[in-house]
Each structure stands twice: as structure tokens, then as C-alpha cells.
Amino acid sequence: MDLKQLQTIKNILNEGSYLKAAEKMGYAPSTITLHIQQLEEELSIKLFEKSGRKMILTKEGEFFWKNAKSLLEHADTFKMVMSNFVSGQIGHIRLGTISTIGRSMLIPKVIDFCKEYSNIKLTFELNSSEIITQKILNNQLDIGIGFAPPTNQNLLFEPICLEPMELLLPIGHPLTKKEKITLNDLSNISLLLTESYCSYRNEIDKHFSSSGIPLKSMIQINDGRTIIQFVQAGIGCSILPVAAIEPVPDMTVRRNLANTDFGLIIGIIRRKEQLDKSSERFYNELFCELKSSHI
Missing domain, CATH: 1.10.10.10 (Winged helix-like DNA-binding domain superfamily/Winged helix DNA-binding domain)
Structure with a gap:
């Protein structure tokens, strides 16, 4: 039959x-x-x-x-x-993003997409760029927003923008009185840093290492919001993405580091093979919108 x-x-x-x-x-x-x-x-x-x-x-x-x-x-x-x-009228999109761009830019665009395509299921998570990349490689996520991953023949990375980083100081810190703050000024102060595997931490380590300046770290914390709380309490200073400290948190001062360009390239990460239609549509619309908003 x-x-x-x-x-x-x-x-x-x-x-x-x-x-x-x-x-x-x-x-x-x-x-x-x-x-x-x-x-x-x-x-x-x-x-x-x-x-x-x-x-x-x-x-x-x-x-x-x-x-x-x-x-x-x-x-x-x-x-x-x-x-x-x-x-592509129905499907399941699995999306991961770093928290800074996720909260400030991506969530409104995801909400608009969900309203237009109400029959498409969405799994949405905020995580570190490293975990997002690994989940994409393991086919646990379809699309990720994060930093450029290590070169991998199975991945595509489309750059979107540069995420700048600046120094966050507690109010009353001696460095707030300086007109220009350089890396040398940070060699003897306590910096609150993320863990060693974090992309932000790698960027900071790279600049200090290339300048031959010792890096003093008193506390390592894997959460940016907790770091801000420690800075507000006067425990130390930190170098954080601008998106995470905008607007400037209470009891803190945000300063640019002179002669140093702290920043990481943010982009869309995906596997090279074809996505399903709903994920492919989301990827194309998201890339166009994010790219145009940073031209």
C-alpha cells in the first residue's frame, strides 16, 4: 500500500x-x-x-x-x-551573541524578526564569543555574533564593526586628575580583568605585552557587570567595552587611553555549509541591517 x-x-x-x-x-x-x-x-x-x-x-x-x-x-x-x-515560512533559528552587542543592538532586530515571522521558532542565548564559536562548530547554534574566531575551514566570519574599549575608574581615583592616561600609568595599579580565555582579556594582554609593560591584576572576574560593581566600590580599575559602560555607571569615570587603540572586531559567525531557509533569511537580513548601521 x-x-x-x-x-x-x-x-x-x-x-x-x-x-x-x-x-x-x-x-x-x-x-x-x-x-x-x-x-x-x-x-x-x-x-x-x-x-x-x-x-x-x-x-x-x-x-x-x-x-x-x-x-x-x-x-x-x-x-x-x-x-x-x-x-522558510517555518523553521528553528538558533542564535548566540555576546552580551554587549546583544543587549544594545541585536535584541530589537530579533524582536522585529519574530513579529514578522511568528511561525519560526527561535532559540536565543547570550554567551562568550568562545563558547558561541564552539557551539556553532558542534552544530548547537546556527548563527553567532562575536569576535573573529581562530581560523577554521568550517567557519565563515563577516566583520560588522569595531567594538572599542576604554578605561573605567572609580570616582576619586588619582588617574582621573591626569589629562592623558597611558598604558604606563596602569603598570602599578590594580586592574580588574576577565579570565584569561576571554577575548577582552586577550586584547588587553596583547597591548601590554607588545609595549613591554607589566600587567598587575588583583582580581579576575568572568562577568562584566560584576567588574563594574567592583570598580564602583573602589576596589580597582578596568578596561571594558564601551557598550558595557554606556551610559557611564554611577560612581565611576570613563577615560580613553592615549596612544592606544583598544578594540575588537565584531562580526557574524556561521558554518560554511548552507543553512536552512529560515536561518539563511535571518542571517542575510541581520547582516545587511548590522552592516548598514555601522557604515
Whole structure:
């Protein structure tokens, strides 16, 4: 028994004859006859009988069709679902983003997309760029917003913007009185830093190392908001992305570091292979919007 045979039964009942069913389905009349004969042989029953000029189901045929037609209905529903999936009208988008750009720029765009495509399921998480990249490689996420990952032949990275970083000081700190603050000024103060695997920390380490300046770190914290709280309490200073300290938190002062360009390139990360239609549409719309907003 296959779906073509069930579709044949449905059309015979709707049209009233083998001939009209054949015309509707674009088959030769012999093909319709063959479908019914094969199914009757398989089931060991007679499906149709003639009533006047119409073909009607036998008692056995009625029992069979009552129980079998739901298979055809489910198949039609499944075809519609698959058609919508292939066209991108339904689907599941798994998105990960670093918190700074996620909260400030991405969430409004994701909300707009969800309103326009309400049948598309979304999984949305804020995480570190390193974890996002690994989840994309493991096929746990489809699209990520983060920093340039290590070169990998399975990944694509489309740059969007530069995320600058600046110095955050507690009010009353001696460095707030200086007109220009340089890396040398930071060599003997306590810096609150993220953990060593973090992209922000790597950027800071790189600048200090290339300048030959020792880096003093009293406390390592893996959460930017907690670092800000420690700065507000006067525990130390920190170098943080501008998006994370805008507006300037209470009890702090934000300063640029002279002769030093702290910053990381942010972009969209994805696997090289084709995404499903809904994810591909989201990727293209997101990339265009984010790119245009930073031109």
C-alpha cells in the first residue's frame, strides 16, 4: 500500500469513476485500474463495486477507507509542513551573541524578526564569543555574533564593526586628575580583568605585552557587570567595552587611553555549509541591517 494508491481511491470517490479519476490525476485509465487491483490483491478484499454509473466502495472497502484515509490526510499535512519549511515560512533559528552587542543592538532586530515571522521558532542565548564559536562548530547554534574566531575551514566570519574599549575608574581615583592616561600609568595599579580565555582579556594582554609593560591584576572576574560593581566600590580599575559602560555607571569615570587603540572586531559567525531557509533569511537580513548601521 502506498500514498498513490490512497490518492487514487480518494479521486475515484470524488469523481465517481475510474475514467474521471484518471483524467484528474493525469494518468491513463489502465494505471488507475492497476492501482486498485494491486491494493485489492495485497488486502485480499474487493474495494469498489458499480452502483448505476458510479463506482462506490464495498462494505470491506468502506472499512478500509475509514481507517486508511487519515494516512493520506497526515501525508498532505506533512507535505504542507515540509513545503513551508523549505520555503522558510517555518523553521528553528538558533542564535548566540555576546552580551554587549546583544543587549544594545541585536535584541530589537530579533524582536522585529519574530513579529514578522511568528511561525519560526527561535532559540536565543547570550554567551562568550568562545563558547558561541564552539557551539556553532558542534552544530548547537546556527548563527553567532562575536569576535573573529581562530581560523577554521568550517567557519565563515563577516566583520560588522569595531567594538572599542576604554578605561573605567572609580570616582576619586588619582588617574582621573591626569589629562592623558597611558598604558604606563596602569603598570602599578590594580586592574580588574576577565579570565584569561576571554577575548577582552586577550586584547588587553596583547597591548601590554607588545609595549613591554607589566600587567598587575588583583582580581579576575568572568562577568562584566560584576567588574563594574567592583570598580564602583573602589576596589580597582578596568578596561571594558564601551557598550558595557554606556551610559557611564554611577560612581565611576570613563577615560580613553592615549596612544592606544583598544578594540575588537565584531562580526557574524556561521558554518560554511548552507543553512536552512529560515536561518539563511535571518542571517542575510541581520547582516545587511548590522552592516548598514555601522557604515
